[in-house]
Amino acid sequence: MIWDKEHECMSREDLRALQLERLKGIVKKVYKNVPFYRERLDAVGVKPGDIKSLDDLHRLPFTSKLDLRDNYPLGLLSVPQSEVLEIHGSSGTTGKPIIVAYTQKDLDVWSEVMARTLACAGCKPGDVVQNAYGYGLFTGGLGAHYGGLRLGALTIPMSGGNSKRQIMMIQDLGSRAICCTPSYFLSLIETAEEMNVKFEDTNLRIGVFGAEPWSENMRREIEKRSGVTAIDIYGLSEIIGPGVSAECQEQSGLHINEDHFIAEVIDPETGEVLPDGQMGEMVFTTITKDATPVLRFRTRDICSINREKCACGRTTARMSRVTGRTDDMLIVRGVNVFPSQIESVLMAIEDAEPHYQIVLSREGALDDMEVQVEVNERLFSDEIRGLEALGARITEELHSVLGLRVHVKLVEPKTIERSMGKAKRVIDMRGQ
Numbered sequence: 001m002i003w004d005k006e007h008e009c010m011s012r013e014d015l016r017a018l019q020l021e022r023l024k025g026i027v028k029k030v031y032k033n034v035p036f037y038r039e040r041l042d043a044v045g046v047k048p049g050d051i052k053s054l055d056d057l058h059r060l061p062f063t064s065k066l067d068l069r070d071n072y073p074l075g076l077l078s079v080p081q082s083e084v085l086e087i088h089g090s091s092g093t094t095g096k097p098i099i100v101a102y103t104q105k106d107l108d109v110w111s112e113v114m115a116r117t118l119a120c121a122g123c124k125p126g127d128v129v130q131n132a133y134g135y136g137l138f139t140g141g142l143g144a145h146y147g148g149l150r151l152g153a154l155t156i157p158m159s160g161g162n163s164k165r166q167i168m169m170i171q172d173l174g175s176r177a178i179c180c181t182p183s184y185f186l187s188l189i190e191t192a193e194e195m196n197v198k199f200e201d202t203n204l205r206i207g208v209f210g211a212e213p214w215s216e217n218m219r220r221e222i223e224k225r226s227g228v229t230a231i232d233i234y235g236l237s238e239i240i241g242p243g244v245s246a247e248c249q250e251q252s253g254l255h256i257n258e259d260h261f262i263a264e265v266i267d268p269e270t271g272e273v274l275p276d277g278q279m280g281e282m283v284f285t286t287i288t289k290d291a292t293p294v295l296r297f298r299t300r301d302i303c304s305i306n307r308e309k310c311a312c313g314r315t316t317a318r319m320s321r322v323t324g325r326t327d328d329m330l331i332v333r334g335v336n337v338f339p340s341q342i343e344s345v346l347m348a349i350e351d352a353e354p355h356y357q358i359v360l361s362r363e364g365a366l367d368d369m370e371v372q373v374e375v376n377e378r379l380f381s382d383e384i385r386g387l388e389a390l391g392a393r394i395t396e397e398l399h400s401v402l403g404l405r406v407h408v409k410l411v412e413p414k415t416i417e418r419s420m421g422k423a424k425r426v427i428d429m430r431g432q
């Protein structure tokens with residue numbers, strides 16, 4: 001089901017016309033209301049009246065996470081604070097969070113794009129949608145909640161955690177879809193196994209997974225072990241939260257809600273806009289955001305864009321799965337390593353469980369990287385030779401993919417901490 005045919009199936013020409021009109025409006029609005037943007041635009045000599053075509057977008061300055069942090073908490077508001085009804089934020093790794101604000105108009109847009117997301121994933125009005133994203137400042141909980149209500153689904157506000165009760169609700173209320181991080185769903189699969197519950201015997205068919213990077217191999221693992229169709233959804237607080245883009249049932253790229261967010265992929269080093277298909281850093285401009293619009297926000301997320309029409313009928317551009325972030329990249333003994341590369345290798349190995357952690361430490365001047373992987377019960381209780389062979393195989397495969405020799409430590413099942421939300425894959429102790 002396509003939730004909003006008018007906007008999701010627009011001709012490129014009409015879409016570009018709509019984007020231009022909205023872009024003009026948003027540049028005018030922030031120039032008038034937000035001193036930060038006025039100064040930035042003045043610095044590059046662009047006045048709102050200079051935006052005459054969509055290509056003029058490239059003349060606008062970038063906005064970074066740091067800019068938002070510097071203007072904490074509400075320095076970038078473009079409406080009077082009395083019009084703000086809700087705030088959200090991302091925790092960030094250090095110091096103050098980033099706060100973003102929503103007016104009634106923003107909450108309406110958010111509900112719409114999340115209803116589109118759920119419909120894209122295969123949900124219909126009347127479905128039972130179990131929402132296990134965390135409720136709170138994190139945008140996952142309320143974002144999926146508003147989308148469920150707008151779609152007309154029975155929306156269960158479970159929030160993250162309490163896995164046994166999650167399974168009970170799936171069984172008792174007949175949830176057809178579950179919304180959570182892919183890593184939390186893996187942990188739910190385990191709990192279901194412990195409770196002797198097979199998802200195949202329940203109504204659960206759709207997983208609406210996002211908020212953290214996950215690999216194609218992880219998707220296969222999840223689908224194989226649970227029978228659900230695992231759909232990738234993407235978003236970030238600074239833009240609106242979840243609802244920026246989502247896969248349809250073709251599972252072939254995430255449809256961007258381009259009537260609200262203009263997407264560009266840039267070279268993270270030079271800032272130059274890259275052609276479609278090329279991997280780079282995703283940049284979004286919000287063209288309908290009311291309370292906290294952002295111009296050319298650098299997400300640090302790495303992906304590419306494809307503007308071909310999708311088999312599902314939607315015409316919106318699709319972004320590829322986000323493989324990592326520019327600030328995710330680990331430099332280990334001079335070699336660039338993305339955690340997603342490690343995940344892909346591990347997920348393709350039968351006896352390795354999909355639970356892992358990367359621990360970085362420093363011995364003298366040399367970095368050391370240890371990859372801890374859980375192995376299944378059978379292998380762990382088996383003879384030592386099996387474990388040794390598996391360890392050697394993982395080491396070899398990681399070496400050939402990363403070009404780096406790392407230590408592989410096989411650990412007992414269920415020893416790596418499970419997360420209720422975003423998984424913490426990397427523990428970096430090099431600075432300590």
Ligand code: DLL
Nearest residue numbers: 090140210211212213233234235236237241242322
């Ligand atoms: O994670 C919003 C969200 C909630 C998206 C629920 C999907 C589902 P933040 O906490 O601000 O917002 O974190 C945003 O998470 O820049 C990406 O690095 C990462 N991210 C989000 N979705 C995906 C995904 C929410 N599907 C940051 N694949 C983003 C990979 C993702 N990374």
